[in-house]
Amino acid sequence: MRGLKALLFDKDGTLVHFDRTWGPSAGHVMRVLADGDADALARLEAVSHYLPDEERFLPSSPLVAGSSAHYGPLWAQALGLPADQALFDRIDVLFCDAGLRHLTPIGRPADVLGRLHAAGLRLAIVTNDAEENARTQADALGLMDFVDRVHGYDSGFGSKPDPGMVSAAAHAFGLPPGAVAVVGDSAHDLSAARGAGARFILVRSGPAPVEDLVPHSDLVVDSIDDLPAKLLNG
Numbered sequence: 001m002r003g004l005k006a007l008l009f010d011k012d013g014t015l016v017h018f019d020r021t022w023g024p025s026a027g028h029v030m031r032v033l034a035d036g037d038a039d040a041l042a043r044l045e046a047v048s049h050y051l052p053d054e055e056r057f058l059p060s061s062p063l064v065a066g067s068s069a070h071y072g073p074l075w076a077q078a079l080g081l082p083a084d085q086a087l088f089d090r091i092d093v094l095f096c097d098a099g100l101r102h103l104t105p106i107g108r109p110a111d112v113l114g115r116l117h118a119a120g121l122r123l124a125i126v127t128n129d130a131e132e133n134a135r136t137q138a139d140a141l142g143l144m145d146f147v148d149r150v151h152g153y154d155s156g157f158g159s160k161p162d163p164g165m166v167s168a169a170a171h172a173f174g175l176p177p178g179a180v181a182v183v184g185d186s187a188h189d190l191s192a193a194r195g196a197g198a199r200f201i202l203v204r205s206g207p208a209p210v211e212d213l214v215p216h217s218d219l220v221v222d223s224i225d226d227l228p229a230k231l232l233n234g
Helices: 018-034 038-047 068-079 085-101 109-118 131-140 164-173 187-196 211-216 224-232
Strands: 006-009 122-126 149-151 180-184 199-203 219-221
Touching: 006 164, 018 038, 018 068, 018 085, 038 068, 068 085, 085 131, 109 122, 109 224, 122 164, 131 149, 149 164, 164 180, 164 187, 180 187, 187 199, 187 211, 199 211, 219 224
Parallel strands: 006 122, 006 180, 122 149, 180 199, 199 219
Antiparallel strands: none
16 A cells, blocks of 8 residues: 555454453443343343343444444433433443453554554554543553554544544644545444545454445455555565
8 A cells, every 4th residue: 555654543343352342341331321220221232232141232233333422312212311411421431441341452453553653654543432431442452652643532523434533633644635544344434534535444353244345445454463464565
């Protein structure tokens, strides 16, 4: 990929194993919010397309690529609560704690990002998670020494599939969008990249099928572990 100067990584499904991290975390968060109300818990699981016995989401789940601002109104309705920022903030705080306890990386992200950074590439994280949560997880994985920016849905640039956080990262790096690639596992990542005029690298490590994204991707890899060989050799 000639002229590539920066990589913007999606987090969940790209750097972090979605099901192993968020499956058990979501079960815990929903139980806390339901507060012993079995009917409310069942409603939360239903609107989340969540399989409690397996502690995982169906690919159709609104939590697979959405932020609490996206699925929060569904949860509010299930709980009979106002769909306000106070609820969304509480969801984010609960997920921050639970997600850190269950945090499971995909491959060797610190090694991969370290090699890419050493080769001169600028690196950022662009995620529909809250920025604080993303920073906390990135720090726990040893990534913050290599990452210059972290943009979450609440960072002021919008959320994916809109291109705002991608455009903001390119601008902060002083780079044209064409010199930047988004690395992600979902249609939201692809849309954000293309909307900003950036390139797109598809990883097959997420929870949802991606075959329909392959023809629209500039590069397809099984996981981020493949990136140094693909981008730094030759």
